[in-house]
Structures are given as C-alpha cells and as structure tokens.
Amino acid sequence: MPSVLAYSIDCDERWRTRTATVRGFIGSRDVVRDVFVNDTGRWYVNGVECPAVEGAADLDLEFSPATNLLPVRRLELAIGDQAAVHAAWLRFPTLTMEPLVQRYHRMEQRRYRYESARSHFACDLTVDVAGFVTDYGDIWTVESG
Secondary structure, three states: OOEEEEEEEEEOOOOOEEEEEEEEEEOOEEEEEEEEEOOOOOEEEOOEEOHHHOOOOEEEEOOOHHHHHHHHHHHOOOOOOEEEEEEEEEOOOOOOEEEEEEEEEEEEOOEEEEEEOOOOEEEEEEEOOOOOEEEEOOOEEOOOO
C-alpha cells in the first residue's frame, strides 16, 4: 500500500523523547499523530493518554530505524556493555502505541546488537559517528549519493 510518513522528534538534553509529530498518509488514510510525554513519563497521542507506555524513555517508530539513535545516544554504552530499554512503539500501519522492551548490546565502536523481546527479533545495527543507523540488519541500508 502506498505510504508517505514524515516525522520529527524533540528530545531533552538526555535524549529522552518529549514530543513528536507524524504526518502523511497510509493508502487512502490521512495520518496525523501528535505525541507528547509529560515530566512524569505519561504519554499522549493526539491528546489521549496511553497508559500502556507510561515511563518509556524512547519513541520507537516501527517504520523507521532512525529512532534507534535515541537509546544509542542516551545509553552511552561502552563496548561490551548492554542495557534494556522500555520504548513506546508506534506500530505500522495501525499507528497505535504499544510498550516494547528492547535490548542494546554495543559490540564494537559503531556496531550494536538490537533485540526486541516481544517479537523475538534481533539484528545488528551499524551507526555513524553521530549515532544514526546506517545499516539495520539486512532490512535497511542508508544510500549515499
């Protein structure tokens, strides 16, 4: 189904999500999602509270590997270290918010092992010097040009 989604995410100084917007369309359906996280960790989408993801530090957009930047930067893992992350997962194509426990294991300077407990999904992420994902397993690769 043809889809176009544009998004922006604002974070605090510790790389925790504060607000996000997603705009576009999925098939014939217009998409408007305004995400807000308050200071106590309560999440809202279009003004409606999402208690299932309360306390999550990161927004994970299922349709983009770019959101892996947030925990990579926030965790500042040393090589060999790993940590669990509780994310608010915006599913595609429903764009509903669900909790997602993830694990990041820093394997090398620019390589992480990513695991999703819920779907038993795992892959290696390669990141650039800023932490942006350049390779997401065999699913996604940045194109230069």
